[in-house]
């Protein structure tokens with residue numbers, strides 16, 4: 001399968017300054033070379049150089065497109081194969097003319113993700129790194145991008161490798177003692193296994209703890225702003241949006257049917273619904289009443305309950321408080337610029353001091369406090385520790401949990417002095433489960449499924 005040569009358009013489809021067609025495989029240089037008219041013939045071009053020239057139809061000699069062609073020879077390329085990247089003018093027609101010609105040569109259309117899959121199969125990156133490439137493309141915030149970029153660089157792979165190394169040593173140790181099964185050795189081995197299992201479990205727990213943070217960074221915190229009419233919900237939303245410019249979704253020229261909007265607070269993306277959606281969420285109480293608002297909260301990771309501090313609590317608000325009990329919530333005491341009429345002690349009793357944020361949106365006071373409260377609620381306030389590896393992939397999380405369970409089983413078995421060769425099975429299982437994260441012990445069907453989620457040309 002890897003002996004053939006593939007091609008795909010690697011830039012977004014549509015009109016642009018340039019488009020890039022990527023060709024990878026053993027015939028890439030020769031086949032593109034046959035179509036290319038340039039001062040230096042492509043097969044003679046040095047690796048990692050750019051050639052200017054024209055793509056010419058070998059039948060009839062018609063000039064099809066004016067191009068810049070980059071040659072990257074194996075193994076110093078993304079796929080570790082010979083790669084040729086053709087930069088064409090960024091129109092639909094120019095791309096099609098060149099692609100049509102390429103596919104008439106000994107080149108076939110790449111499947112989605114096939115370039116990345118080749119990079120994996122050729123050993124350039126492991127599976128978690130390949131998945132991070134996809135996360136990179138889909139990132140919705142700078143922070144999420146940085147996290148993915150680190151994972152592409154192999155930060156998760158290294159930690160998994162270290163944990164697996166410990167397990168491998170444990171397995172070797174067990175192996176030796178199975179060969180010399182004196183009883184006292186067995187007891188010592190059980191102690192050894194327990195220590196090593198605990199060590200690896202702690203490592204796994206650290207990674208799992210980062211998972212929730214990873215999810216937040218990747219997907220954003222879905223936030224519902226609720227409260228009675230006129231407490232200042234719309235004003236708050238506008239203030240948040242003004243201070244923290246929304247990113248990514250509002251690129252001119254992209255489709256406008258986006259239903260999400262992102263606001264970034266202390267590097268944390270908040271996922272707010274778009275204008276129509278926001279209005280609906282914000283005027284929830286007005287529109288559908290307290291009774292039905294519960295369902296709408298359901299989806300939210302964070303509820304911001306806005307109260308008017310200049311008025312006593314209303315029955316509707318007591319009911320809202322009941323509904324958000326047990327949820328991640330902050331209570332915003334708005335309109336603090338007016339004389340206060342709220343029983344703050346009662347609120348503190350219900351929610352705790354740290355969940356209450358006094359503000360005056362009108363006078364632009366307290367916004368920083370709100371931002372602090374949100375980051376400490378979701379990230380324990382210590383997001384700035386930039387060297388943390390965030391696990392953000394559901395598949396990785398599931399495997400980490402499985403491995404932790406296997407180690408728990410091994411630990412329990414060692415505690416009960418169950419025969420060592422039985423314990424060995426669980427330790428080996430944990431080693432395999434961690435291996436599946438980096439693709440070391442992953443089945444072909446899994447690989448197909450993962451790579452098919454990529455976009456074409458990646």
Ligand code: GDP
Nearest residue numbers: 229230231232233234235334335360361362363
């Ligand atoms: P919503 O119905 O909850 O969305 O409330 P709005 O955001 O539309 O605000 C209702 C009214 O309260 C508007 O006239 C705002 O100017 C006013 N308001 C909002 N925040 C404050 C505040 O902090 N202090 C005062 N005094 N008025 C505010």
Ligand code: ZN
Nearest residue numbers: 233234282283
């Ligand atoms: Zn409103």
